[in-house]
Amino acid sequence: MDMGFVLTQAITQAIGVTAIIYLLATMGLNIQFGYTGLLNFGQIAFVAVGSYAIGVFLIQWQQDPWPNWMPWPTLVPNLWVAILYALLLSVALALILGIPTLRLRADYLAIVTIATGEIMRLAFKSTDPLGGSQGINGKMGQDFYDLNPFPQQDRFDFGPLSYTRADLWVVLVGWVVIALLLLLTWALMRSPWGRVLKGIREDEDAVRSLGKNTYLRKMQALILGGLLGSLSGIFWAIAKQSVQPDSFVPAFTFFCYTILILGGAARVMGPVLGAIIFWFLLVFIEQFLLLLIDNGTITFLVPTQVGPIRFILVGLGLMLLMIFRPQGILGDKKEIALDAR
Amino acid sequence: MLRAFARLLLALLGLMAASVALTGVAAAADPAVVAVVTDANKAPIAGVTISVTGPDGFTGTGTTGADGIATIIVPKSGKYVATIDEATIPGGATVKDGTERTVNVLSGNKKVLFPVGMPDDGGGSQDGGGGSGITLDRVMQLILDGVILSLIIALGALGLNLIFGTTGLSNFAHGELLTLGAFTALVLNTSLGLDLLIAAPLAILLSALLWGWGQNQVLWKPLRKRQTGLIAAMIVSIGLAIMLRYVILFLFGGAPKSYQQFAGQPGLELGPIFITPKAIVLSIIAIIALVAIILWLKSSRIGKATRAVSDNPALASASGINVERVISIVWILGAMLAAYAGVFLGITQNVVWTMGQYLLLTLFAAIVLGGLGTIGGAIVGSFVVGITVQLSTLIVPTELKTGAALLLMILLLLVRPQGLLGRPERVG
Numbered sequence: 001m002d003m004g005f006v007l008t009q010a011i012t013q014a015i016g017v018t019a020i021i022y023l024l025a026t027m028g029l030n031i032q033f034g035y036t037g038l039l040n041f042g043q044i045a046f047v048a049v050g051s052y053a054i055g056v057f058l059i060q061w062q063q064d065p066w067p068n069w070m071p072w073p074t075l076v077p078n079l080w081v082a083i084l085y086a087l088l089l090s091v092a093l094a095l096i097l098g099i100p101t102l103r104l105r106a107d108y109l110a111i112v113t114i115a116t117g118e119i120m121r122l123a124f125k126s127t128d129p130l131g132g133s134q135g136i137n138g139k140m141g142q143d144f145y146d147l148n149p150f151p152q153q154d155r156f157d158f159g160p161l162s163y164t165r166a167d168l169w170v171v172l173v174g175w176v177v178i179a180l181l182l183l184l185t186w187a188l189m190r191s192p193w194g195r196v197l198k199g200i201r202e203d204e205d206a207v208r209s210l211g212k213n214t215y216l217r218k219m220q221a222l223i224l225g226g227l228l229g230s231l232s233g234i235f236w237a238i239a240k241q242s243v244q245p246d247s248f249v250p251a252f253t254f255f256c257y258t259i260l261i262l263g264g265a266a267r268v269m270g271p272v273l274g275a276i277i278f279w280f281l282l283v284f285i286e287q288f289l290l291l292l293i294d295n296g297t298i299t300f301l302v303p304t305q306v307g308p309i310r311f312i313l314v315g316l317g318l319m320l321l322m323i324f325r326p327q328g329i330l331g332d333k334k335e336i337a338l339d340a341r
Numbered sequence: 342m343l344r345a346f347a348r349l350l351l352a353l354l355g356l357m358a359a360s361v362a363l364t365g366v367a368a369a370a371d372p373a374v375v376a377v378v379t380d381a382n383k384a385p386i387a388g389v390t391i392s393v394t395g396p397d398g399f400t401g402t403g404t405t406g407a408d409g410i411a412t413i414i415v416p417k418s419g420k421y422v423a424t425i426d427e428a429t430i431p432g433g434a435t436v437k438d439g440t441e442r443t444v445n446v447l448s449g450n451k452k453v454l455f456p457v458g459m460p461d462d463g464g465g466s467q468d469g470g471g472g473s474g475i476t477l478d479r480v481m482q483l484i485l486d487g488v489i490l491s492l493i494i495a496l497g498a499l500g501l502n503l504i505f506g507t508t509g510l511s512n513f514a515h516g517e518l519l520t521l522g523a524f525t526a527l528v529l530n531t532s533l534g535l536d537l538l539i540a541a542p543l544a545i546l547l548s549a550l551l552w553g554w555g556q557n558q559v560l561w562k563p564l565r566k567r568q569t570g571l572i573a574a575m576i577v578s579i580g581l582a583i584m585l586r587y588v589i590l591f592l593f594g595g596a597p598k599s600y601q602q603f604a605g606q607p608g609l610e611l612g613p614i615f616i617t618p619k620a621i622v623l624s625i626i627a628i629i630a631l632v633a634i635i636l637w638l639k640s641s642r643i644g645k646a647t648r649a650v651s652d653n654p655a656l657a658s659a660s661g662i663n664v665e666r667v668i669s670i671v672w673i674l675g676a677m678l679a680a681y682a683g684v685f686l687g688i689t690q691n692v693v694w695t696m697g698q699y700l701l702l703t704l705f706a707a708i709v710l711g712g713l714g715t716i717g718g719a720i721v722g723s724f725v726v727g728i729t730v731q732l733s734t735l736i737v738p739t740e741l742k743t744g745a746a747l748l749l750m751i752l753l754l755l756v757r758p759q760g761l762l763g764r765p766e767r768v769g
Contacts, residue, residue: 111750312584
């Protein structure tokens with residue numbers, strides 16, 4: 001281990017699979033919280049729906065159909081159909097969450113969404129037809145890997161970075177999808193529709209008095225953000241080939257908030273910058289401390305304590321950002337009306 | 342702004358210094374496999390044989406003591422397999438998830454958990470229907486467990502609701518107040534060697550001073566001066582919760598711990614129900630504390646001022662009430678109640694860094710159910726939630742029981758957004 005290894009690790013992770021997963025979910029939050037001011041604390045619920053739809057439809061119910069008279073192999077013949085179901089399910093979840101709570105005050109949406117995320121995690125964990133506490137493991141998304149155009153070779157090297165054939169394909173597609181979605185977000189937010197969303201964030205009553213249906217717009221924002229969240233889950237299942245109930249904890253959503261506020265809420269590129277910096281710092285600090293412990297510079301820490309230190313810094317970072325620079329790196333302080341709905 | 346930052350830094354430096362002192366001690370111990378055998382109610386089981394095999398043909402056995410713990414010292418770090426001898430478990434019960442555990446011992450102790458599903462209360466969650474069906478005995482036992490859980494929730498929820506009422510803050514770091522209280526007692530109890538009967542009250546006082554009054558002075562009072570918005574403050578509290586949680590994990594490690602006294606207390610069988618004496622005493626103290634605080638809020642001058650601030654801070658301030666003083670008192674009270682709840686949980690179950698985190702959503706469910714910002718609502722909501730959580734295990738798997746309370750909260754919000762005791766008002 002040396003400094004070069006530490007930096008290589010940090011850069012690889014900053015643009016790697018995990019960063020892409022968090023980034024997709026955070027882009028959804030950006031539409032909900034950044035542009036519309038909806039306090040969704042349960043983005044993880046949408047991520048879980050995406051992941052579980054892929055895992056359950058493609059692996060679990062193919063092997064062990066539930067209910068057992070359902071012909072799942074014909075209903076879900078390939079990955080693309082499973083993705084379609086995943087997206088439909090996340091729309092359904094957004095409607096279920098939004099209908100009762102979008103008329104209430106902001107903190108009610110926060111508490112109901114975080115509670116829904118936990119209910120879903122516990123339900124997945126204790127329902128055996130959905131994988132139970134073991135989760136779902138298996139070859140998810142073979143259709144996707146079959147499309148891999150890269151030549152058969154062990155590793156692809158780009159300077160210090162090195163990828164396997166499958167990893168390179170996953171990461172490349174992830175970033176292409178993100179680029180397209182960023183373009184879509186940019187186009188939507190400069191349209192009249194997007195201006196209404198920002199208006200709702202600033203002053204919902206004013207927008208309502210102009211004859212706009214704010215309830216409908218908030219619902220649309222929740223659905224759009226939820227779709228991005230479930231894309232993150234779909235990507236997760238395909239890239240990691242594993243769906244574990246205890247990955248879907250509330251902390252995921254809070255890390256997304258940290259990323260969003262770090263990069264700058266209500267900015268198209270905010271989540272991208274936030275995710276890259278967040279994962280770079282997280283991995284860099286971890287690897288750097290491990291290096292110092294390894295070569296004996298630091299003797300008062302053991303390797304298992306490095307993990308907690310990273311998260312102490314995440315918590316501290318979220319607090320300090322929120323207090324001293326709520327607009328993050330890219331944001332505009334005038335535009336961050338954090339006390340809108 | 343700079344001063345607030347400097348204070349934060351100072352507090353952090355203190356924590357780091359404490360951590361250095363503590364970890365130096367922890368790393369020196371011999372490596373050992375620590376097997377913990379507990380029944381479905383998390384009570385320890387004595388006299389169970391555990392055998393450990395490992396590299397270089399190492400074998401060792403141990404028998405659990407009254408605290409349900411068997412410690413098998415191993416020669417070096419490496420991979421070990423711990424096996425529980427099911428024949429030695431009283432009542433012929435079986436272990437959840439098999440009898441073997443593979444553990445990777447680094448340095449120091451590695452805890453292995455053997456949760457035993459007792460035949461009389463279902464224990465296992467795989468059957469999905471909750472064991473032996475719905476019997477009167479089981480219902481009574483669950484109601485009793487539910488009342489005890491309700492008291493713990495009420496201790497946390499009352500403070501959370503008072504803070505919400507007076508400052509408008511949805512404090513996501515309130516669960517960590519419980520954890521901090523429990524760990525403060527643990528430090529006094531195990532590191533300083535004080536008896537728990539002295540350590541616990543001292544920990545509650547220290548919590549009131551440090552984590553209640555201190556937290557308000559260092560963090561929330563400056564934020565109110567800066568006129569930080571409520572949602573921004575909520576996100577700050579999330580950051581604080583994450584930070585505190587991992588500071589505790591960093592200092593104390595992830596393994597569950599227990600206090601030196603009252604750890605493996607045998608239970609009493611009162612007819613069909615089963616309860617430990619420590620739970621009875623702790624519950625009675627909790628009831629006295631809750632009643633005393635409610636009476637105090639209803640009758641004393643400061644109590645009335647607290648309710649006035651909850652009702653309308655601007656009006657209260659205009660009529661000569663020192664709002665900041667009331668808020669300080671509420672934080673002190675909230676931290677004391679939460680610390681007691683933490684010690685209560687620590688004595689009846691165990692002390693672990695996630696204890697508050699897991700209870701936080703239940704606390705929110707209780708105050709939303711009962712009515713945000715109301716005193717009576719916190720208590721009523723806590724009992725509805727606590728008893729629902731335990732009784733729900735009659736029909737849903739044990740893991741889902743918290744989900745039942747959260748679902749109840751969401752359903753109630755559909756028909757009565759102001760909660761059971763809240764005043765109807767426009768909330769959207």
